[in-house]
Amino acid sequence: MIVSKAKERQDVINMLEGVKSVFLLGCSECATLCGTGSPEALAEMKESLESIGKKVTGTFVAKTGCQVLGTKVELKANKEEVDAADAILVMSCGAGTQSMVEVFKDKKVYPANDTAFLGNMTRFQHFDERCSMCGECIIDKTGGICPVTTCPKGILNGPCGGTNNGFCEVSPDIECAWAKIYARMERTGELEKMRQIIPPKDYSKKLSPKVFVIEKKKEEK
Amino acid sequence: MKRLKEALEAGEFTITAECGPPKGTDIAEMLEHARHLLGKINAINVTDNQSAVVRIGSLPVCRLLSEMGHDPIFQLTCRDRNRLAIQSDLMGAHILGIKNVLCMTGDHVAAGDHKTAKPVYDLESVQLLQTVAALNGGHDLAGNEMKGATNLYQGAVVTPEANPIEPQMLKFEKKVKAGANFFQTQAIYDMDNFKRFMDRARKYNVKVLAGILLLKNAGMANFLNKFVPGITVPQELIDRLKAAGKEGALECGMDIAAEQVRIIKEQGIADGAHVMAIGLENKVPEILKRAGIA
Ligand code: SF4
Ligand code: SF4
Secondary structure (H helix, E strand, O other): OEEEEEOOHHHHHHHOOOOOEEEEEEEOOHHHHOOOOOHHHHHHHHHHHHHOOOEEEEEEEEOOOOOHHHHHHHHHHHHHHHHHOOEEEEOOOHHHHHHHHHHOOOOEEEEOEEEEEEEEEEEOOEEEEOOOOOOOOOOOOOOOOOHHHHOOOOOOOOOOOOOEOOEEOOEEEEEOHHHHHHHHHHHOOOHHHHOOOOOOOOHHHHOOOOOOOOOOOOOOO | OOOHHHHHHOOOOEEEEEEOOOOOOOOHHHHHHHHHHOOOOOEEEEOOOHHHOOOOOHHHHHHHHHHHOOOEEEEEEOOOOOHHHHHHHHHHHHHOOOOEEEEEOOOOHHHOOOOOOOOOOOOOHHHHHHHHHHHHOOEOOOOOEOOOOOOOEEEEEEOOOOEOOHHHHHHHHHHHHOOOOEEEEEEOOOHHHHHHHHHHHOOOOOEEEEEEEOOOOHHHHHHHHHHOOOOOOOHHHHHHHHHOHHHHHHHHHHHHHHHHHHHHHHOOOOOEEEEEOOOOHHHHHHHHHHOOOO
């Protein structure tokens, strides 16, 4: 899921300088799991903003905030509340925030969260980054473990000299990706594969902004 | 003195040392140290923003040392340059008369003095070796033909005391395949372990220079053990440094380094030694003398 972190409250308050009334929008997907866009998070934000004299015209948790059209339709019921607000404060990822920018052309829209990474929830509300969406997956060659993301240097061909009893020289909190890859490929009997040199990555696959359209299957005659 | 490539190819016991460019433009001391080494070593490494700390670039310093009469080894990391900059620096090295390049991935910016920098790592060491091989063959990494190829002698690094060692050996093999002609090792202290490493390294057609790092005192040895992955100073050496006392520690460290070089040479364990003195390059000639290398 997309991991988001709540900004420091003071930063949000600074952002809202001159804004008297806000509409709060959350998201029921990732931001709810991260606790940054859940009904509870919205209620807490409402209380906090009201305590400093801002008017909260309404709150709503979108089903899927990054879904532009769906969210637009959902919000029709809240039209008056949104219209009454000087700004919309979006408590989701940066994509959800920009859905609002697209739907409300003339309304100020601000982000309440920092969007961090694509994360695996490995324990309750504990997220680990395993994939950085490089656009061309190569983990068939690395035992299913991504060195692009989990090695801080993104090394594709084996451990650097800093590999340290299974940990990484960059931080004792990080396991060395290549020690893990080796151990796993040994278990799965794929070490021969590890001998092949992986060529430089094609970073054109990662150039932003990206567009992806799923083509409709042609109707069978 | 023969140059690096000639010495290694002639099967001579080859000596390299290191020059770390300073942060700032006052290079008097650096040049003075390098002058001390003239005629005593076959080649001199010039480090590339070592430990991710900003200093003068390796390439201009290589050129200065080449003018002085040294055979410089251009250390090149992938941390600070993408594949375009790497290739233009490699061609630049060639036209400046630099003959050797040491290909490394490079310490992470988290280790250095600009921790908020964006690390590049567009390529890594194995791919960098392939890049040099491509340029030596007259084509760039995208396959475009060049007007004049480079002619660079390719080196790489390896950590014989890495733990675990197996993935390290696999990478060593990849580096050989990618075109490495010679290796300089991370500092080694445990000779038995190094011999085991060399037994395996000898299966490949490459030259290996053993990394000898001058121990200045027991504190430094403890620091290496604690904070530098891939270096293990045995307790016996730490005890010797301690016993030598404050005054005698450096002398003792020089003796230890000299003994190591002597053993490696006399027993034919490796093809040479890479002596790192980190700021005390002026001691290298004396170490070599004690090792029985004129
Ligand atoms: S290689 Fe890594 S970053 Fe790229 S798609 Fe696969 S898992 Fe994600
Ligand atoms: S220690 Fe392992 S994970 Fe860390 S940078 Fe080196 S190879 Fe990558």
